[in-house]
Amino acid sequence: MTRELPSILLAAGGTGGHLFPAFALAEELGRRGYAIDLVTDMRGDRYGTGFPSRSVYQLPSATPGSKKNPIALGRAGFTLLRGVRKARKLLRTLRPAAVVGFGGYPTIPPLIAARMLGIPAIIHEQNAVLGRANKALARYAAAIATSFRNTRKLDGPLAAKARFTGNPVRDAVIEAAKIPYASIAPGGPLHLLVFGGSQGARFFSEAVPPALATLPAEMRQRLKLVQQARAEDVAEVTAATAAAGIDAEIAPFFKALPEIIAESHLVIARAGASSVAELAVIGRPSILVPLPHSLDSDQLENAVSLAESGGSWCIEQKDLTPLRLATEIGGLFGEPQALARAAESAKAQGQAGAVGLLADLVEEVVGGGRA
Template sequence: MSMFRHAAPTTAAAGTILIAAGGTGGHVLPARVVAERLTEAGHPAAIVSDRRAHRHWGALAARLDNALVLESGHMTGHPGRRLLAMARVLANARRVARWMKTRDVRLVVGFGGYPSMPALIAARRLGIPFMLHEQNAVMGRVQRWFARDADAIALGFPDTARLPAAARARAEVTGTPLRADVLAAAHEMTNDHREGRADRLRLLICGGSLGARVFGERLPAALARLDEDLAHRLDITHQTPAGEEGIVAARYREYGLAAETAAFFPDLARRMAAADLIIARAGGGTLAEIAAIGRASILVPLPIAADDHQAANALHFARAGAARVFAQEAFTSEVAAHALARLLADDRERSTMAAAARSLARPHADETVVAMIERLLDRSGEDDGAGEVAR
């Protein structure tokens, strides 16, 4: 929930701030939060994204007059495919540069993902200041490519790996901006969230914006291994990959368990806040939400995540005592059952883990990132001789 009470920008800041992000929700959702906060503060904002990620922008894209949706390729696979994707990036960069010139873009903020590359290339070519936000504990490839030239870098984790040494002086740990519903859930829910249901335990299983097939394959069998009394005290909510809701629900029924399954829960933040234990992947956005709400978790990093960044994210939580972490290969039904039996039966351990998670939270990340943006606008306005941005 925004706490900004800014005056409308003066002419010096009247130029557009371009927010660039694409690919997965992990890149787009914090970018969307910042774009919303900027518009609330009176700054003209525009977005550049790709079709795959456009759904994550929600109603914001419809409210903004300035939104450019690109066709993006995949930078993985055989060399020919990567070459075609890079050619498309360069063509998109020329298109974005022309588009930026017509909108008086004063600053570009890149949140990662290959679809953000055209805007960053265009900014560098046009001499427009740009800033980066990295959500994970390992700097992403696109962010690394542009970090040395970035005017400022916002980091989701302290001690972010693969941050170029030349860029460290311009980096600031801000945390990852969170949606208003997550902040509201964190504010409203407390550790007394079990009031009125002392005999029930809520287990939330979620796999990020793309779901996690392995959870649906292994966790029904794991939960069936639990002591019968414990298993039947569970209220299970399971976020599945799209189209697999019925398959996963049927697996639970085979083991005599009931579970609420869906590919998308519009009230996921409230479900996280109401949970006694969360099983999740370890994307930067997911962990920022778990920390803000303050819940115990079992983390299974996505093994194919670029540069193994999810394992690095999870390690940060494990070292703080906020989570139990398992490699996907080792997270068999038997291992999962053992971990679940221990944590679900021990209220004190879960409470300790929840407090440790909450200690990692940065609930004002949106404000901090916007303040960094405004400082860059101030500097840009001074360079142009146009005065300062009003606050």
């Protein structure tokens, strides 16, 4: 008789940066025979990805606001307390062998409940700096998996729990990584992809069309643009690119984004952890524009890490006017060899085996209760 493997509960915030690595781990643990459940907040089902789990649960959660607003802090605390109570009830029902958290405040209730019930927990940090929710939970974790070999704010007793695994990417990204980078052919199309993370970016909608409009006519005629834009910006961006004579596809979300990345000669993007990981694994050159004012400057840290390898160019938003962006795009498309070298450098940074290492760590903790 075959022994039934235990279940694993994954906990992730509702952004793509949290959900996509959880998605990748769910795929890998599923292949190893584990039953997977996901707990997230109310945003967690908006991507239509068909998360590979037997069930998806939603728990009350809240992000604490400014300490100067005690009323908001009190409300957030009350909501998180309700989440912990519901999480304890859920964990008693599911009885998972371990809980794996991927960051974001929605992970706090299930991981605190796991601590209360004696269930081992693992947290995974996607960014180059330990996030606030993960930092709050780190002392309760049996192990801390990291995406970068050097993670800021992970020191002291917490450093002893750290294990470098890399940032897991989905099977679709691994498949896209098999497609070689196609150098720009003389007179051939110039494939440009612009996306601002899981929700798009108003900044790119405002900056990219005027930048592209100033490129030489010959270059504009060769451009094949795919750009992610917020739903309310799609019509305006479509009209602006059409007026510039650019062949463009504009949409709020591209489900087959890994394939589109693989087809691109150059990518312009934010520097979320999953975006940087996927660009590296697939191996495509990029201009990374970190989200300004992000907590702990995590996107800037991510972008600098890839830029230092030669796989991308990091430009802060405050320094990126449409004219500067046009100069960068035109210069790079005018130097196909520079793009090819950057693609190779990005690929060298990719951690295609990250999901296997993280799954190994989960099994290690399940087997012994501690990494």
